[in-house]
Amino acid sequence: MNKLVLENLTKSYGEVHAVNNISLTVEQGEFLTLLGPSGCGKSTTLAAIAGLDRPTSGVVRFGDHVLFDDMSGRFAPPEKRGFGVVFQSYALWPHLTVERNVSMPLELRRVSRAERTRRVGETLELVGLSGFEKRYPGELSGGQQQRVALARAVVFRPPLLLLDEPLSNLDAQLRQSARVWLKEIQRELGLTAIYVTHDQEEALAMSDRIAVMRAGKIVQLGTPQEIYERPQHPFAATFIGSANLIEGIVEQSARRGDAIVTRLRLADGQHLDGHSAVPMAAGTKAKLAVRGERMRVAEESGANTLDAGFTTASYLGNHYEQKLMLAGQEIRMLVDVPQPERAGKIHIAESDALVFSAE
């Protein structure tokens, strides 16, 4: 089986670790997304897998092949790896036609002319660009260029497809459809894909698993549902679905049934129960993450009830985003009907409030 394995991968620029000791295994046929803000090291990780950038230390393995190992000094250049790469800039060669762009990988592999024509034709059909063979990249729209870039990356049936923010240069509408289309092709060809993006929606919609990255480290690795429902780090909670973070002090923490319920005292003395991964020591500082759409204005039995001051509401189309002050902090919630700007009550279910250590 062709598994991609990263072991303790590190890329440093002087004192700065762009990628800091990452370990990761990608299974065959899997669609894995590296998700994070700019500068989190996701593109550097991808470049290390592609062989475009030499890591500082660690190991990169694919199947039986060691592609990089700092101990033995082994480093396979990109042309020896045979992975398909789709660049953010598409990187289409402007002096070559669409056909020649796509057939270049085959020419380099000394594939016969007849076979080349067949494969290029098939691949262009796959990406929906039949009839564009003789065009030059400069004569194509952004969406079409993106398709040529994908065609070029898959025409030689690479065992692994690497995509570096391939949709970020498309406009919002095109991005939506390209997302679906890209995922379909990946499934159809049975490709293993590693996808880099900073767009959480893209990541949630397309991935089998997501690796949330921050400051060169993987903060959380899991399925989209796990990442969204059970973030293991305040950063994962805020970056995906932009949860509110509320600060407090742990009062008590105890197992109740399957969950560990931790009670926080907020700055204004109110109490709030939430779930935490481990029991937490009383008196320590904690952060509580709660998503805007999981907070209620209507009363709910068994939920935390808190005093809050509603402020401005902004209209977002299908709902409103209401700002409110809770224990001296501004937080945001989603409501169907805007609340008048005055003091009121909100309700948060215990299981929707996730408590993390503040350290």
Added chain:
Amino acid sequence: MNTQSAETTLAPPRIGPALMPLSRSRMAQWLIFVITAVLVLAPALPILLQVFVAGPLYERDWDFTFANIGRLLGNEAIGEIALTTLAFAGLTTLIAQVLGVTAALLFGRTDMPGRRVMGDMMMWPLYLSHLIMVVGWLIVYGPSGFLTQAFARMFGNAPWNLYSIPGMAVVAGVSQAPLAYLYCLYGVARSIDPTLESAARTCGAGPLTVMRRVTLPLMLPAIVTSSALNIVIAVEMLSIPLFLGRPARIDTLSSYLYLEGIGASNPQHGMVAASALVLVVLVGATLALQRLLLSRGHRYETVKGKGTRPAPLQLGALKWPLFTLAVLYIAFVVLVPVLGLVLRAFTSYLTPLIPIWDVLTLQNFRDVFQTDAYMRALWNTLIIAVVAAGLGTLLTALIALVIQRSGFPFRRTLEALAYSPRMVPGLITGLGVFYAAIVFAPFGWLRDSIWILVVAYIMATIPLGLGAIQPSVVQIGADLDKAARTVGADWITSMRRILLPLMKPALLGCFVLLFVVHLKSYVVAIFLMAPGLEIMGVTMLGLWENGAAGVTAAFATLQIAMIAILLIAARLVFGVKLYE
């Protein structure tokens, strides 16, 4: 479509044994590195050696000594010569900068009528060698020049004297003004963000105030860079000091070097090498100063993408007076010397005392075409220029690719090496190659073949070629060759199939630039001259020194015609515009 997914993966192409420590790409990079290092260092080392050897290097018994340096320091004349050189270089640069900056502002930033045509004509001296410029000036403004005599007949004595340091500096200054013009024009005048100027206008500044307070200060880096280049060029300039300084017993370092190294019956090689070192130090210090001055360059960074062409400044009432001044300048400084030169080529004697139609003749050209050595000079020049420009373009392109687009571990060293000939004046390059051919056995075959000139020319112009090519490489997105690598091309293949085709316009531009430079070059060749190796420039130098003004002018006219045809052809056929 489902058949597709059943197809097996195509293995990456086989390029030599897998994971070989020294791939063919790395070997190619090493080769480029070694060629560059040899080209650059081989001529430099023998000069250093000669400084410490008593006799000439070609005498096999080397007697190591410090006497050369001692004699150099003890020689009072050298101190005076160095001061003269500095005064000449300083004054030249001042004149060139004032003219160049003014022209860049007027032709590049205002609505002055005829600014395009005059801007193009302003550049002419740059396409011609100093040798031709000085001959043209002497024919028109020299002590027995056409206009000098005409002026003297009407008003008594002419108030100018070219045989003086200011006279030398004027000729050198107007020859170098185009360089300052070019840097300031493309550095800022054409690319400045117009909102910076508009902002000043909204604050209440008039057009001239805007130029003085905003545009000019933003030009500072361009002014510093072109000043440094002009100082360097003035320091190593040979023909102007030789033709204008010598008659008045004014020596600069290069004319001193020339006369000691070539002219003297018993050349003191140790002294020559030692004073060559002084020249290199002067040039190096200038370039170091330039780097220091520009180390805070970000303060002047104004060009941020956006290809908007700034709206020209309205001159208003000043328009026509400034226009008149510009026309007079172009006429008397650029046109008249060139016309005088051409006229001299077609006459037996040029003086206001005799009507021109009485002296018209083709004899000068007949002399050129009927003398074997002169014809050889013509052909040699052409062949050397083509070969050296071609090989030079290829080499600099490869150097640029290794520097910009490879993982070669010593690419920074390669860059430093490749730019180092900037520190070595052309005269010294020639001297160094001459020594190298004597000292290093593997270079022996170069002696007495025109390849020695090709090698010297290539070496001398590596920085120039690199300067023309490197920006175009930088402009090509790095993803383009990375993409080639990911689909299976090694470094060599991705450079050959992706980068080089994309660099075609820059390569053509570089070739034309180098061709013109080689065509007009003569300084590099001076120490390498031997029977059979004649080239136009050096032949002209000799002819003028022997008083054969008519034949010199004919040669110069031919050279001007060749350069003009080449530039026009390049522009028409390939759309290549030099210096853009």
